[in-house]
Amino acid sequence: MNELNSPFPTPQQRQEEREAKRSAVLRTAVQMFNERGFHQTSLDDVAARLGVSKPTIYHYLGNKDQVLLECVTIGLSQLIAAAEAARGTPGSGADRLTSFLRRYAEVNMDDFGRCVIRTSEEALAPDSRQQFRALKRRIDAAMRTLIEEAMADGSIAPGDPKLLGFALAGALNWPARWHDPGGPDSAETLAASLVDWLARGFLPRRR
Amino acid sequence: MNELNSPFPTPQQRQEEREAKRSAVLRTAVQMFNERGFHQTSLDDVAARLGVSKPTIYHYLGNKDQVLLECVTIGLSQLIAAAEAARGTPGSGADRLTSFLRRYAEVNMDDFGRCVIRTSEEALAPDSRQQFRALKRRIDAAMRTLIEEAMADGSIAPGDPKLLGFALAGALNWPARWHDPGGPDSAETLAASLVDWLARGFLPRRR
Numbered sequence: 001m002n003e004l005n006s007p008f009p010t011p012q013q014r015q016e017e018r019e020a021k022r023s024a025v026l027r028t029a030v031q032m033f034n035e036r037g038f039h040q041t042s043l044d045d046v047a048a049r050l051g052v053s054k055p056t057i058y059h060y061l062g063n064k065d066q067v068l069l070e071c072v073t074i075g076l077s078q079l080i081a082a083a084e085a086a087r088g089t090p091g092s093g094a095d096r097l098t099s100f101l102r103r104y105a106e107v108n109m110d111d112f113g114r115c116v117i118r119t120s121e122e123a124l125a126p127d128s129r130q131q132f133r134a135l136k137r138r139i140d141a142a143m144r145t146l147i148e149e150a151m152a153d154g155s156i157a158p159g160d161p162k163l164l165g166f167a168l169a170g171a172l173n174w175p176a177r178w179h180d181p182g183g184p185d186s187a188e189t190l191a192a193s194l195v196d197w198l199a200r201g202f203l204p205r206r207r
Numbered sequence: 208m209n210e211l212n213s214p215f216p217t218p219q220q221r222q223e224e225r226e227a228k229r230s231a232v233l234r235t236a237v238q239m240f241n242e243r244g245f246h247q248t249s250l251d252d253v254a255a256r257l258g259v260s261k262p263t264i265y266h267y268l269g270n271k272d273q274v275l276l277e278c279v280t281i282g283l284s285q286l287i288a289a290a291e292a293a294r295g296t297p298g299s300g301a302d303r304l305t306s307f308l309r310r311y312a313e314v315n316m317d318d319f320g321r322c323v324i325r326t327s328e329e330a331l332a333p334d335s336r337q338q339f340r341a342l343k344r345r346i347d348a349a350m351r352t353l354i355e356e357a358m359a360d361g362s363i364a365p366g367d368p369k370l371l372g373f374a375l376a377g378a379l380n381w382p383a384r385w386h387d388p389g390g391p392d393s394a395e396t397l398a399a400s401l402v403d404w405l406a407r408g409f410l411p412r413r414r
Contacts, residue, residue, distance in 0.1 A: 036329060037327055037328075037329030037330070039246050039329070039330070040329050094409075094410060097409075118327065120244055120325065120327075121244075122243060122244030122246070122247050123244070123246070147409075150409075154411070155411075156409045156410060156411065157407065157408075157409055157410065157411045157412070159400075159404065160400065163397070163400050163401065163404065164404055164409060166378075166381060166382070166385055166401070167378045167381075167401050167404045167405060168378070168409075169381060170377045170378040170379070170380060170381025170382070171373075171374045171375070171377040171378040171381075171405075172377070173377060173381065174373060174374075174376060174377025174378075174380065174381075175373070175377070178373055190370070193366075193367065193370050194370065194373070194374050197366065197370065197371055197374045197408075198374060198378075198405070198408065198409060199408050199409055199410045200364065200408040200410060201364075201404075201405065201406050201407040201408025201409075201410075201412075202301075202304075202357075202363045202364055202371060202375075202405060202406055202408075203301060203363060203364065203406045203407060203408075204361070204362075204363065204364045205364070205408075205412060206413060
């Protein structure tokens with residue numbers, strides 16, 4: 001163990017500091033992309049808000065395309081984690097699907113998830129676009145599997161899993177465009193209500 | 208009446224020719240914006256595909272911002288027309304809402320509707336952005352009214368009309384991102400199936 005009062009950071013402290021700085025750059029960048037749009041935000045703008053120089057951003061993250069790719073990768077990783085958590089949940093297929101959908105909607109109201117939805121593929125350089133698409137396909141596949149399993153155990157209505165997947169994804173991606181993070185409704189509450197509409201449908205059900 | 212064989216067009220013919228040219232420019236522009244993204248498409252690209260000069264495009268439509276505003280205005284006008292048509296349909300509030308939602312989804316799979324969904328507000332100049340937002344608010348309000356009327360006559364389930372509006376809009380905007388106009392499923396078939404999922408929900412219903 002290093003002495004507590006040493007002015008020289010340990011390798012681990014240096015690593016943690018580096019991670020904290022990288023993370024601060026990403027959080028500021030993603031918030032500015034979401035507020036202003038990717039094309040309307042320069043790395044100079046991000047650097048200015050953080051009070052650092054543009055080379056500092058290059059040092060931690062690389063160019064603007066790499067920054068965007070990292071932002072959407074974080075958001076997509078949160079969605080993949082949500083799918084994995086749901087797979088491990090006990091109960092029926094419908095329970096697992098519902099649990100995933102709520103978390104999916106919540107992530108899309110958070111900074112990095114919003115960025116995933118608001119980023120058009122064309123904004124990324126070709127290599128980054130391939131990686132973005134590959135991750136999105138993994139989420140689509142995970143949602144499709146949860147739907148198929150719920151149809152298989154009869155806990156949701158039968159039908160075309162692909163089409164249902166698109167309907168659910170669309171309804172739960174959309175909050176990235178309308179939800180006000182500073183508004184009165186928490187992401188959790190909104191996510192639960194949205195998923196309930198999708199689960200029950202808008203036509204009345206017999207009690 | 209002008210003589211049929213005159214080589215000089217009548218004012219009406221000139222007007223029709225002008226409209227046809229303007230319409231061709233708009234159709235080409237909107238398709239290129241949808242394919243490549245707005246920021247990745249220049250008016251030079253649009254002019255090249257049409258085999259005309261860039262000043263010709265300026266003559267018919269103005270600058271790139273004005274071309275985009277015209278494209279989204281056409282798409283939004285189609286959605287407003289759909290709401291007006293639905294309002295005049297006989298039947299219950301649920302019938303009118305369902306009729307509107309199907310047409311809404313179809314428009315979003317067509318060139319101009321796709322452009323509405325794929326255009327982020329930041330892409331437009333401030334004045335155009337205000338107009339774009341005002342039209343979108345009209346659509347949101349029209350959908351909200353149809354939902355409220357259907358809740359009022361009890362033909363759809365009670366709940367928060369605003370939240371249901373967001374869920375429906377999201378699910379039916381999303382085809383603008385995934386629907387392949389050259390694919391096997393027609394916009395009409397997909398729209399009807401999507402609306403059916405939203406109407407009935409994914410949890411099984413008693414027969």
